[in-house]
Amino acid sequence: MGQIVIQQSAPGFELRHFEDAGRNDLALYSNPVEARAISTYSDAGEFRPLKTAPTLRHGWRLQLPDLESLRTALDFFYPAMLGSLLSHERNELLPVDLRETLGRQSGMYAVTKKITDPQADALIETVCNSAHGCLKTILWQIAPDRPVTSLPAEKFNPAVSQIPAALPVLPMLCAEACNLLVAAAREVVKKVPVAE
Amino acid sequence: MKSNSALLIVGHGSTVNPDSSTPTFAHADEIVRQGVFNEVHCVFWKEEPSLRQALHLIDSDEIYVVPNFISEGYFTRTVIPRELELTGPITHRLGRTIKYCDPAGSHQRMTDLLLRRAAEVAPGVPPSETTLFIVGHGTNLNDNSAVAAKREVQLIAERGLYAEVLNAYMEEEPLISKWDELASQKNVVVVPFFISDGLHSYQDIPVLLGIESEITAAASQRGIFRNNPYRLRGKTLYYASSIGTEPLFANVILDQVAAFDQLHREDAE
Numbered sequence: 001m002g003q004i005v006i007q008q009s010a011p012g013f014e015l016r017h018f019e020d021a022g023r024n025d026l027a028l029y030s031n032p033v034e035a036r037a038i039s040t041y042s043d044a045g046e047f048r049p050l051k052t053a054p055t056l057r058h059g060w061r062l063q064l065p066d067l068e069s070l071r072t073a074l075d076f077f078y079p080a081m082l083g084s085l086l087s088h089e090r091n092e093l094l095p096v097d098l099r100e101t102l103g104r105q106s107g108m109y110a111v112t113k114k115i116t117d118p119q120a121d122a123l124i125e126t127v128c129n130s131a132h133g134c135l136k137t138i139l140w141q142i143a144p145d146r147p148v149t150s151l152p153a154e155k156f157n158p159a160v161s162q163i164p165a166a167l168p169v170l171p172m173l174c175a176e177a178c179n180l181l182v183a184a185a186r187e188v189v190k191k192v193p194v195a196e
Numbered sequence: 197m198k199s200n201s202a203l204l205i206v207g208h209g210s211t212v213n214p215d216s217s218t219p220t221f222a223h224a225d226e227i228v229r230q231g232v233f234n235e236v237h238c239v240f241w242k243e244e245p246s247l248r249q250a251l252h253l254i255d256s257d258e259i260y261v262v263p264n265f266i267s268e269g270y271f272t273r274t275v276i277p278r279e280l281e282l283t284g285p286i287t288h289r290l291g292r293t294i295k296y297c298d299p300a301g302s303h304q305r306m307t308d309l310l311l312r313r314a315a316e317v318a319p320g321v322p323p324s325e326t327t328l329f330i331v332g333h334g335t336n337l338n339d340n341s342a343v344a345a346k347r348e349v350q351l352i353a354e355r356g357l358y359a360e361v362l363n364a365y366m367e368e369e370p371l372i373s374k375w376d377e378l379a380s381q382k383n384v385v386v387v388p389f390f391i392s393d394g395l396h397s398y399q400d401i402p403v404l405l406g407i408e409s410e411i412t413a414a415a416s417q418r419g420i421f422r423n424n425p426y427r428l429r430g431k432t433l434y435y436a437s438s439i440g441t442e443p444l445f446a447n448v449i450l451d452q453v454a455a456f457d458q459l460h461r462e463d464a465e
Contacts, residue, residue: 033225036221040214041214047212047213047214049209049210049211049212049242049243049244050244051244052244075237075245075253079244079245079246079249079253080244080245080246080249080250080252080253083249083252083253083254084249084252086252087251087252092290093252096248104278106274106275106278107270107274107275175248176248178244178246179241179242179246180211183211183242
């Protein structure tokens, strides 16, 4: 899931960064709550408010005794992603298009309604791309008749891994634009000079 | 015991300060430790998991939602109900019952917590020779938190323990930056009326007080919290961490759940 490899390791599971697969110098953790601290900062020491950003730090492994602790750890690493996937499989994860998300904003974010479709498309490419932005698979469109065109088709396909590794994947599903994208949309609208 | 229910604690969170969500998680950990609920989760406005993802985190059919906010206001009345699609104090949705409680900070136990924090930060200092400040943000946007801070000051003053109990704000009069002019006593205790030791209480207010000359790094990125007391401007100043970081805040969250049950039981009768 995301940048994490989950392996069965009797009697439970072991988690590590997929790029740490061959390392034997990893710091060992065994409490699922440690996942919160591991995922707070990147390798560069930067705060990670978006947990699905491709910036999970390296150098750790987490041994967990059972499914319950695995779920707890994954909910700290990638909040709500397992639950969202289960909801998706029950057809209960209902994508919300960007226009609807922006349309209900109030206060300082009410202005985001003014973003144009091309501006939104360009912003989504910058904020959501899997290489530097976010590893989620996008399920929503800009509007019912306006798909996102700035990112490759794989970004919208739950069957495709968003990391450069050939591993079976539990997709992380994005049913709706997050607050980070809404906040970025506000910046776009605020910066654009009034057309003359 | 609510062994078939979930508790959802809603925090503001921050995209820049990792300490903003820390107390919310700490209170959740404490409530998990107490084993009251079947599951306990935190969601945030500015961090993940988001309010919109909340229901996918939770397995239980009965969900108590407690905003970890310092007062009623824009977030508790507009943002949280909208994002969680609540229809009132009790919402029935997709076979689930969502019970929306009052924010932690509006519970009557807050007065005791503020007094406790003030006493802790200045051990051995007689309250009868001390000015106590409760500091809020204080702008129009946060009007409700200013009202709540004023109410707490009045309640504390009524107990007659401190020589003087005053409100002060970061951005409106009376300004906390004039603490030495406002305080009549030689000892001064300052308790921030905030949920976390984030930007305002850890980084901005110390500069306004004069105990830091410039904005420092976030609390979690520095080795020490504070070096109380500060001998400054002819007085002795004690600066507490935010009231929302008080460990007993976890119990206040549980108190709001109990208060919700009591109120709605009375409604049903």
